[in-house]
Amino acid sequence: MTSSNLKWWQSGIIYQIYPRSFQDSSGDGVGDLKGITSRLDYLSSLGIQAIWLSPIFPSPMKDFGYDVADYKDVDPLFGNLADFDELVQQAHARGLKVMLDFVPNHSSDLHPWFVEARSSRDNPKRDWYMWRDPAPDGGVPNNWKSFFGGDAWTFDEVTGQYYLHQFVSEQPELNWANPEVRQEMADTVRFWMRRGVDGFRVDVIWLLGKDPEYRDEPRNPEWRPEHPLHNSLEHIYTQDLPITHEYIRELRAALDEFDDRMMVGEIYLPIERLLPYAGTPDAPECHLPFNFHLILTPWNAADVRKLVDEYDAAVTQAGSWPNWVLGNHDQHRFATRVGRAQYRVAQTLLLTLRGTPTVYYGDEIGMEDGHIPPDCIVDPAALNQPEVAATAGRDPERTPMQWDATPYGGFMKSAADEQVEPWLPLAENFTAVNVAAQEKDPASDLNYFRALTRLRGESAALVHGTYRSLNAGEGALMQSGPGSLTGGSYQNVQAGSGVFAFLRESDGERVLVLLNFGADDVQLSLPELEGAALLLSSMGDGSAETLRGNEAQLWRVG
Structure with a gap:
């Protein structure tokens, strides 16, 4: 496989936009479609291939758009169909694809x-x-x-x-066993594809099938009272039922009536149950079953390396395409989860692994979780579960985009009604962490992100090359398997140091990625790096002798 053989959703980077929080053009405190359109030049500068919009459909907003009252229109809060058409036209003119969030499992009770x-x-x-x-x-x-x-x-x-309803009571579940429902959902994706939509992220797609006998689900013996109540059961009758795959294949057939469209399925399942959602060549399902495991894995070199090895091998065996994500509208910001010191290590990992990366708005500038005072909480996942609100609440990762240091962070202009505030408070660090400040700083997180995406776009090895990790064993970090680098050449990279190293290779091009998950410097003794080219360091410069604490390095090796 070469770069020219890849589809756009394989070679490119997907960028998720939470429309409420990206750019408000009207001054009502909520982001909108015209606001997104006004920022397309910025989005183009990031080196991404597609933008994915969280729901923009008419909705009472009991779950902020995931309770849909009309599948074939735009909520006035965000604009109208003409605004959407303009966004698609302007995005396509810049070479950007447009994806929508599709919510077929449930509607609003006002639908x-x-x-x-x-x-x-x-x-x-x-x-x-x-x-x-x-x-x-x-x-x-x-x-x-x-x-x-x-x-x-x-x-x-x-x-x-x-x-x-498996979410708020205002989100009744649609009956996918009814063929009329399935036909209506297929017609919905056709409606949007006729308007130029290039793909869909399908919400909770693994929940579509339900047990027709409505049997009680067994208790989860590992549940504890401090965990969400939903986790108290093993969900064998509401999740991942065999019939769900039939439903997805029907939906995929509707997409395949149009050229070059794609579907991402939101699926929280172990790898062995996740990969079947890609289907087979004769019965295709999701182009990309969303892989959330990088979010859920403990942040250390050993666990991350084990995950990547297992997932890459499983995807290869299945003949499907990998994908990776570190954050989204339902998960706390990865800069908060891994810490500031590890932020660039994580960013480098995401953008250099084999497969399609999805990035979340603001992660390119290192946005962190915002502090949400109790009287500002609006997320039903937190309001309905106060006992686990700190972990279940999703408001902290949905705060407005930090464009500049003005009072509203550039997210909204001064409103005609001075009482209007952004729908969520901005993160407290917005005056220091924002696009305008980082545009001026060549060493900023934003410009590091751009350097990574530029390098990725120019490297066949990083776009479609094979992945091979380097094993830690017997006190040395050495590559395993055929075609290995000179045996023992990693002798001074000690096991347990917190280093994750891997090679991406394609047609003679070899890129070595070194990621130090620890705070201590690691001394390198790598003959292969003699005469090699340092492509990028997360600290600006780099040495073939030392991998500094919390540093990421990319090398082109012979």
């Missing part, structure tokens, strides 16, 4: 479909959702739990039945 469905038991839309009679004692039909706390059932007084 006309659900309004009809709850009007009577014999309404034609009734079976578009999931209803059950009360238990014999009048309680909930089974023990299924919501991700946001409490039971996954709400009683409807009008019709005397419960409806299912």
Whole structure:
């Protein structure tokens, strides 16, 4: 495989935008489509290939757009269809693809479909959702739990039945066993692709199938009261059911009616259960089953290296394409998780591994979690679960983009109504950590990000080359397997030092990536680096003799 054989979603970098928080053009405190369009030149400068927009559909915003009231329009909060068309046109003119967040598992309770469905038991839309009679004692039909706390059932007084919702009660679950629902979802993706949309990130795609018998789920013996209630069960009847793969294949067929489109599936599963969501050549499913394991793995060289080795080998065996992500709208900022000292090591890892990286807005400037005072919390995952709000709450990673040091951080201009504030408070460090300041500093995180993406774009080895890690063993870091570097050449890189090293290779080009997960300097003795070219160091300069604490280095080796 060569770079020219790759699709855009394989060779490029995907950049996630949370529209509420990216750029407000109207002064109402909420980001919008015109705001995103105004920042397309900046986005182009990052060396990315595609932008993915979190939901922009009409919504009561009980879960900030993930409760959809109309799948084929734009919420006035963000603009209108004409604004969207302009965004797509302007993005395409700059060579940027546009992806939408698609939410087919559940709708808003204000969607006309659900309004009809709850009007009577014999309404034609009734079976578009999931209803059950009360238990014999009048309680909930089974023990299924919501991700946001409490039971996954709400009683409807009008019709005397419960409806299912695995998130807030205003998000009733659509019944994917109904072919009319599946046809409507396929028509929805066709609608947006006709408007030029290049791909979709599909929300909670592994939840589409449900047990038709609605059986109780078994208890999770490892659950503790300090954990979210949802984790108290083993979700064998609400997640990863075999029928889900059939549903996804139907949806994929609709995408394949159009040229060069793609689908990313949100899936939180172990690797062995994640990879089947790519399907097979004869029965394709998701182009990229989202791989969240880099977010969930302890941040040390040994655990990260083990993950990368296992995932890369599994993807290769499956004949699919890898992908990596360090942060998103549901996970705390990676600069906060790994710490400032390790920020560039993590950024380097993400952008040099084999596969498609997805980056989250603001991560290119090192944005960290914002502090959200209790009276500013708006996320239902935190409001509904106060006992685990510190870990379950998602507001800290959704704070407004930090463009400059002006009072609103450049996210919004002074509002006509001076009482208007951004929908979430800006992170406290926005006056120091912002785009404007980093544009002027050649050594900034922003310009390091650009250096990485530029290097990646120019290197066949980094775009499509093979991956091979270097083993730590017997006190030495040495490459294993055929075609290895000179045996013992890594003799002074001590096992347990916290160094993760790997090679990317393609048609004679070899890029060596050295990542020091520790704070101590590591002395190198690498004959292969004699005459090699230092491509990039996270600290500006670099030495073939020393890998400094918290340093990342990239070398072109012979």
